[in-house]
Each structure stands twice: as structure tokens, then as C-alpha cells.
Amino acid sequence: xxxxxxxxxxxxxxxxxxxxxxxxxxxxxxxxxxxxxxxxxxxxxxxxxxxxxxxxxxxxxxxxxxxxxxxxxxxxxxxxxxxxxxxxxxxxxxxxxxxxxxxxxxxxxxxxxxxxxxxxxxxxxxxxxxxxxxxxxxxxxxxxxxxxxxxxxxxxxxxxxxxxxxxxxxxxxxxxxxxxxxxxxxxxxxxxxxxxxxxxxxxxxxxxxxxxxxxxxxxxxxxxxxxxxxxxxxxxxxxxxxxxxxxxxxxxxxxxxxxxxxxxxxxxxxxxxxxxxxxxxxxxxxxxxxxxxxxxxxxxxxxxxxxxxxxxxxxxxxxxxxxxxxxxxxxxxxxxxxxxxxxxxxxxxxxxxxxxxxxxxxxxxxxxxxxxxxxxxxxxxxxxxxxxxxxxxxxxxxxxxxxxxxxxxxxxxxxxxxxxxxxxxxxxxxxxxxxxxxxxxxxxxxxxxxxxxxxxxxxxx
Numbered sequence: 001x002x003x004x005x006x007x008x009x010x011x012x013x014x015x016x017x018x019x020x021x022x023x024x025x026x027x028x029x030x031x032x033x034x035x036x037x038x039x040x041x042x043x044x045x046x047x048x049x050x051x052x053x054x055x056x057x058x059x060x061x062x063x064x065x066x067x068x069x070x071x072x073x074x075x076x077x078x079x080x081x082x083x084x085x086x087x088x089x090x091x092x093x094x095x096x097x098x099x100x101x102x103x104x105x106x107x108x109x110x111x112x113x114x115x116x117x118x119x120x121x122x123x124x125x126x127x128x129x130x131x132x133x134x135x136x137x138x139x140x141x142x143x144x145x146x147x148x149x150x151x152x153x154x155x156x157x158x159x160x161x162x163x164x165x166x167x168x169x170x171x172x173x174x175x176x177x178x179x180x181x182x183x184x185x186x187x188x189x190x191x192x193x194x195x196x197x198x199x200x201x202x203x204x205x206x207x208x209x210x211x212x213x214x215x216x217x218x219x220x221x222x223x224x225x226x227x228x229x230x231x232x233x234x235x236x237x238x239x240x241x242x243x244x245x246x247x248x249x250x251x252x253x254x255x256x257x258x259x260x261x262x263x264x265x266x267x268x269x270x271x272x273x274x275x276x277x278x279x280x281x282x283x284x285x286x287x288x289x290x291x292x293x294x295x296x297x298x299x300x301x302x303x304x305x306x307x308x309x310x311x312x313x314x315x316x317x318x319x320x321x322x323x324x325x326x327x328x329x330x331x332x333x334x335x336x337x338x339x340x341x342x343x344x345x346x347x348x349x350x351x352x353x354x355x356x357x358x359x360x361x362x363x364x365x366x367x368x369x370x371x372x373x374x375x376x377x378x379x380x381x382x383x384x385x386x387x388x389x390x391x392x393x394x395x396x397x398x399x400x401x402x403x404x405x406x407x408x409x410x411x412x413x414x415x416x417x418x419x420x421x422x423x424x425x426x427x428x429x430x431x432x433x434x435x436x437x438x439x440x441x442x443x444x445x446x447x448x449x450x451x452x453x454x455x456x457x458x459x460x461x
Contacts, residue, residue, distance in 0.1 A: 016284065021254070021277070031242060038231075038235045052221040057218065060210065069108070071203065073106035074200075077096055078140075088148075090158070096144070101161075129203050141165055145158075146179045147179070149167060149176075151180075257279040261279070311359075312377055318376035325432035326431055326434075327431060328431035332432055334426055334439075336384050339381040340452040342354065357419055368404055406421060421453070424458070440458065446461060
């Protein structure tokens, strides 16, 4: 009942002030979730900006490649027409027409360039380049017609586009040598080169604009990428700081208190009130229980070691002390004591009076013997005293103590009946020898056989 009241009282006194782990965890989880969402968002944005940058770069690469293809296609046609007007080999005409009608490298490349989302100005440059290229093709076809006519056989199997060309009346009146010279001049003179240069200029201007526009797109993508990376870095830095804060709080509010509490439990002492609210509350509760258990353990230990009637050591405690003293090197004396005719006291005066007599004997033993001596009740009316650091030369000290006890018991002033004691005494030069109890018991038996009310030392038998 007292323990329950004490617990209730301590419960009322628990006014714990501290940060709750549950609250901290809730806040940290919420903040972490928000930061992780922001980091994921920033990562996605970085990925998108990176894709935009890659797309812009790839567009530029594709534009340059297609521009090169336009240039290569134009140069290929120039090379084939020039080879034909020089060699008059029809294979060059076939190759030329195959490029114009089947491969169509220039047209395809220009079509690819048109697909990119560039400005109207870029489209105008590309359309102008294609138009000039087609005009140049007409010039080249005419030159091939002149060369074919100069060869003297208009019936050769020329491609339809070449055969369909109608020479001017002036050119028809030229000699074969003049026709061939004019054909060669048409594809080798400055006018032809200027036409080709004009085509390349248009393509160059379109590429310059493409480069400028692509650069703007790349610059915008890079700026956006840098911004998102900076945001991502900021979120990650906050997360890092948050992790450090969580780590420190774990040490301060959880790990350190746990270490202190474990040490307190190992050392069997009260816990320090520290850490989070939960740990402080735990420590207060533990300390209350610890104090109650300590008191209970002390009570149980006392009851386990002491005789409940007389309050001196009981038989169990007496036996344990004997075992401990077996390893001792100090001299020891053992007194075995019986209350004479104790049964007659119980029968004549009652058990209550008998209990009072036993208490009186125990009290006198405690008063007369030293604090480091151990009086014990080892049976109903049987007592024992273990004396340490004593030798047979001090027999008189023991005798005087027994005389004082006997005088008090034979001349009671407390209304209790007169009683006497029988005592057997034995010495051991080194610790509690195995034979010591038997020797004391033998000396006690001798006293009881010779009229009781006395003492006897074993070495005097």
C-alpha cells in the first residue's frame, strides 16, 4: 500500500520538460519529404534542360552535316559535268543525272535543313541557294548538250534531260571545236565559279544564322541548367545540414542518454535526468522503481540473512560465513550455545515468554561481543557466535563475556524467568577449519552432560 502511494505521489511530481522525439521525428520527416520532393523536381528540371541543350547541339550538328551535304552534292555535279566536257565519256553524264534524279543529295539535305525550327531568314537563304543551284544545273545540262553536239553525234543515248535541251541558233552555227570550247568555258569560267560561290554564300549565311540561333538556345538551356543545378545544390545542402542536425540531436537526445542509462543500470545507480522528454520520463520512472526495488531488496536481504524473531543472523547466513572464513588465514573461535531447559520455559510460561527469552539471549550476545563478531540463531534454542582474529590466549575475554551474559539471565529484572546457558568453545589458528564445528559441538555436549549452566573449551577436554 505504501509503495503504491509512493508511486502515485511520484507520478504527480513528474513535471518533465523536454523535446519530444515524436514531435522532432514528425517535423524532420515532413521537412525531409518536402526537400526530397524539391530535389526530385530540380533533378527532373535539370534533366529537361540538359535534354534541351543536347537537342540544340544535335540540331546544330545536323545542320552543319546537311549543309556539307549540299556543298558535296553541288561539287559532285560540277566534277561530273567538267569530266564529261573534257573526256566526252558518257559515264559522267549518267553519274550526273543519277545524282540529280535519284540520289538527290542536295535536295534531301536542303529539305532536312528546312525541318529545323529556325527563322524565316534562314529559310529564305536556303530557298535562294536551292534556286541558284537549280539554275546552275540548267547551265550544266546546256554545257553537256553543247559537248555532245561537238562530238558530232546528236543521236547518242543521252539522258532525256540533256536531249531535251535546245541549243540556240547561234550555238548551232558554231564549229565542233567552238562548241566544245564554249561548253568547257561554261563550267570553268569565272561566271560559273561566281554562281557556285553565290550558292555557298547563301548556305554560309544560313549556317551563320543557324549558329546564332542555336547559340541562343544553348545559352538559354545552359543558364536554365545552371539555375536548376544551383537550386538542386541548395536543396541537397539543406538536406545535408538537416542530416547533421538529426545526427547531433540523436546523439544529444538519444545516444548519450542511452549510454548514461546503460552505465547506470550496470553500476546499479539512479539515472541522470537528461535527453528528450521520453528519456527524461523514463529516467524518472526508472528512478522511482529503482528506489522501491532497492528498499525491497534490502528488506529481502535482511530477512534472508537475519532471524525474524531475534534480529540476529540466521542459520543460512551463519553457514555462508563459515564457507567464506574457510579461505581466511586469520585465527577464529566458534561458540555453540544452548538455552538450558528451554522446553520447560515454553511449557511452563508459554511460547510468547519463550520467544522473549530467545530475544533477550540474542540481544545480550550482540551487546557483549564485538561488532566484527557474528552472533547467530542456528536452531530453536541454539545460538552460535563466530569470533575472528582471536587466539586461545584470549580465553579470559570470552569467559568474562559469558559470565556477564549468565549473570543477566540468572538475575532478570524484566519479569522473565531465570535461564542458564551451556556453551562449547573451539579455536582454529587459520580460518574456519572443517573440524571446528565438531570440536565446539563436542565441548557443548560435554557441558550438557555435566549438569549444563557452564562453558567448556575443546582444548581443555
